Amino acid sequence: xxxxxMKYLREDWFPTVLCPGCxxxxxxxxxxxxxxxxxxxxxRVVVVAGIGCYARLATGYVAADSMWTLHGRxxxxxxxxxxxxxxLHVIVLTGDGDCGAIGLSHFVHAAKRNIGLLALCxxxxxxGMTGGQVAPTTPKGARTKMTPFGSLERPLDLCSxxxxxxxxxxxxxxxxxxxxxTGSIKKAFRNKGFSFVEAATQCPHTTGGM
Amino acid sequence: MGISSPSEMLxxxxxxxxxxxxxxxxxxxxxxxxxxxxxFIDTEQPELAEEYxxxxxxxxxxxxxxxxxxxxxxxxxRQRKFSTRSGCRTTNSRQAIGCCFVCQARLLNALPE
Numbered sequence: 001x002x003x004x005x006m007k008y009l010r011e012d013w014f015p016t017v018l019c020p021g022c023x024x025x026x027x028x029x030x031x032x033x034x035x036x037x038x039x040x041x042x043x044r045v046v047v048v049a050g051i052g053c054y055a056r057l058a059t060g061y062v063a064a065d066s067m068w069t070l071h072g073r074x075x076x077x078x079x080x081x082x083x084x085x086x087x088l089h090v091i092v093l094t095g096d097g098d099c100g101a102i103g104l105s106h107f108v109h110a111a112k113r114n115i116g117l118l119a120l121c122x123x124x125x126x127x128g129m130t131g132g133q134v135a136p137t138t139p140k141g142a143r144t145k146m147t148p149f150g151s152l153e154r155p156l157d158l159c160s161x162x163x164x165x166x167x168x169x170x171x172x173x174x175x176x177x178x179x180x181x182t183g184s185i186k187k188a189f190r191n192k193g194f195s196f197v198e199a200a201t202q203c204p205h206t207t208g209g210m
Numbered sequence: 211m212g213i214s215s216p217s218e219m220l221x222x223x224x225x226x227x228x229x230x231x232x233x234x235x236x237x238x239x240x241x242x243x244x245x246x247x248x249x250f251i252d253t254e255q256p257e258l259a260e261e262y263x264x265x266x267x268x269x270x271x272x273x274x275x276x277x278x279x280x281x282x283x284x285x286x287x288r289q290r291k292f293s294t295r296s297g298c299r300t301t302n303s304r305q306a307i308g309c310c311f312v313c314q315a316r317l318l319n320a321l322p323e
Contacts, residue, residue, distance in 0.1 A: 021216030086259040115258040140242050154242065163250045170250035174223040177247060184249065192257040200245055202219035 005032045008042055013060045018053065023175035023201030024122055028057050030178050030199070031091070031120060034185035045089045046081055050074040050103060052095035053129045054122040072103025075110045078117050086116065089189065096123040100136035100156050107158075107196075111165035114193035120185065121158060121196065124203035132206035142207070159198055168193035174200040 042064050049058035051071035059068040069077045078092045099107050127133040134144040136156040159172045169191040171184035188195030213219050230248035
């Protein structure tokens with residue numbers, strides 16, 4: 001018996017490249033469950049991703065049209081897709097480094113424009129793919145490769161930033177709250193404007209080793 | 211954090227999460243080490259793609275009308291050009307050149323079976 005969400009995945013891409021214990025799979029399951037429960041035709045879905053561990057979810061595993069873009073540039077490309085074809089469900093998968101560092105201005109301006117995108121942020125608080133460097137959302141005091149004595153900075157609150165910039169739906173959950181996360185993604189699909197849903201995920205491979 | 215077990219990390223998420231409502235009562239220093247969870251905002255505002263579509267729909271129709279007019283002028287000019295150069299039976303010329311329906315019908319009839 002197959003998993004009911006397997007119809008949204010490309011089985012020939014399995015096994016995944018994600019590390020053991022990674023939380024990205026929980027977030028992906030919440031996204032696919034929201035698509036399933038909202039009866040969204042996956043042929044009308046476009047998934048756009050930047051650079052990060054999560055990006056393989058968009059361009060490999062999800063059986064939808066997808067685009068793997070430059071680091072931090074997923075939102076402007078998704079904006080173009082949405083403007084050309086407003087009937088599509090355009091989902092931007094982004095990470096804390098992708099969205100909160102190199103792509104921060106695109107993120108703020110997308111929220112300001114209230115363009116009808118769903119930005120789903122995989123926030124593991126660290127640059128996991130490149131080996132565990134400090135990220136804008138790294139918690140204060142957390143040890144990384146770049147901060148062996150603990151991060152001295154307060155983390156950037158992406159949700160508050162999106163709210164202030166003008167996004168019409170903003171929510172944050174963790175991988176310990178998968179049902180609430182699914183509910184928020186469903187609400188984001190129903191929202192006409194820019195929706196930002198942040199999912200705090202664990203990265204035991206890099207964060208846990210510090 | 212120094213936690214290497216994924217399940218311990220999930221428990222850490224649960225124990226360090228606070229709701230948006232509760233976070234509003236805390237100071238910035240008190241929020242250090244906490245994860246604020248919940249819905250921050252849920253409002254209806256004008257969406258850019260819809261506004262873009264409504265703003266450009268008038269100009270698109272205008273552009274389409276302009277293009278149609280240009281095409282009609284070109285077609286009329288082409289017909290005039292052929293008609294005057296080679297002549298047309300509808301304009302008292304004996305040669306059917308396919309510039310109008312009459313010519314085309316005559317050309318089709320002239321083709322061998």
